Amino acid sequence: MKIKVKQNPEAPELIHFLEEALSKRAFIILVSCCRIEYRGRATSKLGLGDRTIVIKSDGSFLVHQDRNLEPVNWQPPNCKFKAIINNGKVYITGFRRNPHESLEVEINKTYLASYHVGTDSKTLQLAGYEEDMRELIFREPHLIEKGFRPTSREYAVTNGFIDVLGKDRNGNLVIIELKSRRAGINAVKQLKRYFDDFMDDKKFVRGILVAPSINEDALALLEKYQMEFKELEPPKEINHEEILTLDFFKK
Amino acid sequence: MKIKVKQNPEAPELIHFLEEALSKRAFIILVSCCRIEYRGRATSKLGLGDRTIVIKSDGSFLVHQDRNLEPVNWQPPNCKFKAIINNGKVYITGFRRNPHESLEVEINKTYLASYHVGTDSKTLQLAGYEEDMRELIFREPHLIEKGFRPTSREYAVTNGFIDVLGKDRNGNLVIIELKSRRAGINAVKQLKRYFDDFMDDKKFVRGILVAPSINEDALALLEKYQMEFKELEPPKEINHEEILTLDFFKK
DNA sequence: TTCTATATCTCGCCT
DNA sequence: AGGCGAGGTATAGAA
The missing domain is CATH 3.40.1350.10 (Trna Endonuclease; Chain: A, domain 1)
Structure with a gap:
């Protein structure tokens, strides 16, 4: 698997890194001090703080604080990204139509940036429903x-x-x-x-x-x-045959 | 902010890294090829594949595949962790009572391991409900x-x-x-x-x-x-005063 | 602790 | 694409 990692990149280096990663539809992880604004189904603001930002190859966008299972801000899959530099700061915006909404991250400092393209053809086998x-x-x-x-x-x-x-x-x-x-x-x-x-x-x-x-x-x-x-308890045995998704055969 | 990063650590190195990170209640990120089993409210298995594993300081446990907003497996906050080495493989288990459930990750290869302790006292301001x-x-x-x-x-x-x-x-x-x-x-x-x-x-x-x-x-x-x-549209203006959480004053 | 209602719910399935 | 139901839902707030 290919993975690229940078520590403490400055803004120009980060934007280049992000453009490269986005064009490859890679899985991106950033650990950054940032500000966040969301507009769409609701509206939200989050002041400066250290967060973990994830962009997946399917266009999912997640921002995690250091507590709670759920991301503090997010966009579902198929969101389009734009990474720009302005006044020495990197801004990442993810936007979607239907519903019309956007998530903007203003990055003040990045401690860790990584991107990779992995292999995962496995589908979860689940029982108990x-x-x-x-x-x-x-x-x-x-x-x-x-x-x-x-x-x-x-x-x-x-x-x-x-x-x-x-x-x-x-x-x-x-x-x-x-x-x-x-x-x-x-x-x-x-x-x-x-x-x-x-x-x-x-x-x-x-x-x-x-x-x-x-x-x-x-x-x-x-x-x-x-x-x-x-x-009556729901049965919790799972079928042990491995299931391959169509994605596997497409590759 | 302190951040520690290792690329391609072998099992003994990884387990030491994890023990250190867990004892510091750090925010941990792993990019690994792994297998996953969950037992509790339901039962699930996931075969070998590349995933991103996150452990937060509040005891949240997330495993993300490269698609979907939601983690493929997870544990909510306050889960207890155990990292062991067996037959040259690292196993991370997160378990909780109420409900009684456990999530086990068998790590076959780790491409990237990082942990950090950040600062984030900000609470999301949200409107539109x-x-x-x-x-x-x-x-x-x-x-x-x-x-x-x-x-x-x-x-x-x-x-x-x-x-x-x-x-x-x-x-x-x-x-x-x-x-x-x-x-x-x-x-x-x-x-x-x-x-x-x-x-x-x-x-x-x-x-x-x-x-x-x-x-x-x-x-x-x-x-x-x-x-x-x-x-009637829900109002989406948010109060611009910054809100500090109690956590901030505890520090 | 248990229960209830909400959510930028997400996700899958079906029309 | 929109609607509808289920979820290991999570989360906050109340009893």
């Missing part, structure tokens, strides 16, 4: 209860989509709302809305909220609405 | 309509909280739902639920959705429910 729960239920319906038969997934109703629709051993319609995490009041309200859609049609229906756990208020509300809770 | 809209409406109620008088904010009802409650020039109750961005169907449904809460009490009420814009479907639904739309 609602989607995995839905598959599990179709594979092993008895986990809901004996005699349960799932009929459709993502069933469209007035108020949205029902996660799983099925019938119980007595032929009653069963509406299932899945949550991969501890369920709260909102999950109950969501299920209630689907439930009401079917009540309008005057059918025999049951509403079951399926989640690894539920909080007290939510359980109380569920009982008030005469609906049910079923505890 | 729902909160700003609410304040604007209380300051200048005529922006909703002539004669409008706001009475309460965050008014609690069965289905949640009404953003702004007020009365119009004829004494009718007005329920306002705020959105700082283009309003969609969900915003209308939310307003409708509050609206219905009041209809039960058989009062004279109006529901107004206030947002910078609204999409076609949402507007149609709004009209079907006999509710109204009022265009």
